[in-house]
Amino acid sequence: MEVVICSDEHEIARLAADRVVADVEGANRPILGVATGSSPLKLYAELASRVEAGDVDFSHGEAFALDEYVGLPPEHPQSYRHTIMRTVAQPLGFEGSRVHVPNGYTADLQGEAEKYDAAIVDRGGVDVQILGIGSNGHIGFNEPMSSLGSRTRVKTLTQQTREDNARFFDSIDEVPTHCVTQGLGTIMDAKAIVLVAQGAHKADAVAGMVEGPVTASCPGSILQLHPRVFVAVDEAAASKLQHAAYFRHAAATPLDPGV
Ligand code: F6R
Numbered sequence: 573m574e575v576v577i578c579s580d581e582h583e584i585a586r587l588a589a590d591r592v593v594a595d596v597e598g599a600n601r602p603i604l605g606v607a608t609g610s611s612p613l614k615l616y617a618e619l620a621s622r623v624e625a626g627d628v629d630f631s632h633g634e635a636f637a638l639d640e641y642v643g644l645p646p647e648h649p650q651s652y653r654h655t656i657m658r659t660v661a662q663p664l665g666f667e668g669s670r671v672h673v674p675n676g677y678t679a680d681l682q683g684e685a686e687k688y689d690a691a692i693v694d695r696g697g698v699d700v701q702i703l704g705i706g707s708n709g710h711i712g713f714n715e716p717m718s719s720l721g722s723r724t725r726v727k728t729l730t731q732q733t734r735e736d737n738a739r740f741f742d743s744i745d746e747v748p749t750h751c752v753t754q755g756l757g758t759i760m761d762a763k764a765i766v767l768v769a770q771g772a773h774k775a776d777a778v779a780g781m782v783e784g785p786v787t788a789s790c791p792g793s794i795l796q797l798h799p800r801v802f803v804a805v806d807e808a809a810a811s812k813l814q815h816a817a818y819f820r821h822a823a824a825t826p827l828d829p830g831v
Contacts, residue, residue: 585614595700602633605701620663639753640676674752701762709790713753722755779812
């Protein structure tokens with residue numbers, strides 16, 4: 573896991589965007605895994621400016637979202653389909669028909685979840701998955717105690733996640749109780765992962781993900797087993813890392829190509 577401690581959210585966005593662009597380089601049809609939530613918004617804005625500058629092109633690409641609420645119609649402004657179209661697909665130039673979001677508004681949630689995993693495999697897999705992390709260590713909506721090998725399926729949201737997300741709704745009672753989320757096994761199949769986190773409320777989750785034991789108690793810790801993970805965090809989110817000095821040293825000591 574490559575961890576970079578950044579001075580601010582602009583540096584996070586810039587370094588994370590560098591990595592995303594490098595991870596899709598050469599792909600005629602880049603397959604991007606996309607997260608909702610506040611953490612990657614600056615990264616998406618940075619990627620949009622790279623698209624505008626002609627550094628990267630997603631117009632033939634496909635996007636796969638991590639998750640969706642159960643019970644919100646796709647046109648609901650807080651549905652993740654709506655959010656992904658507004659914050660990612662349109663600014664980055666993805667064609668609407670090539671933006672995939674799990675179906676949380678169907679009688680056959682499990683059948684649709686299985687089709688979702690099959691569609692990712694059919695497109696050749698996700699080239700790079702963008703992630704945030706919940707304050708309880710979740711990635712996607714894989715709440716603590718999710719199976720480390722899980723595939724896309726229905727999950728019950730924790731009360732903490734519903735409270736964290738209540739800011740997007742008029743009241744907590746409107747926050748759905750369930751979601752459909754890519755499983756931890758599905759996320760681990762991505763060829764590369766770029767995770768961004770900001771703020772002191774993410775410090776425990778970041779420390780558990782990077783340095784804690786690999787455990788279902790902190791679902792993000794499964795990423796320790798992935799061979800290509802780039803983590804960009806600010807000082808506050810890095811504040812509980814025991815190995816912060818090593819991460820700073822490694823970032824300041826690039827390999828001399830002549831060696
Ligand atoms: C979003 C998602 C979640 C969020 C996490 C952090 O699709 O799956 O794992 O990344 O809850 O949310 P923010 O970024 O709003 O703090």
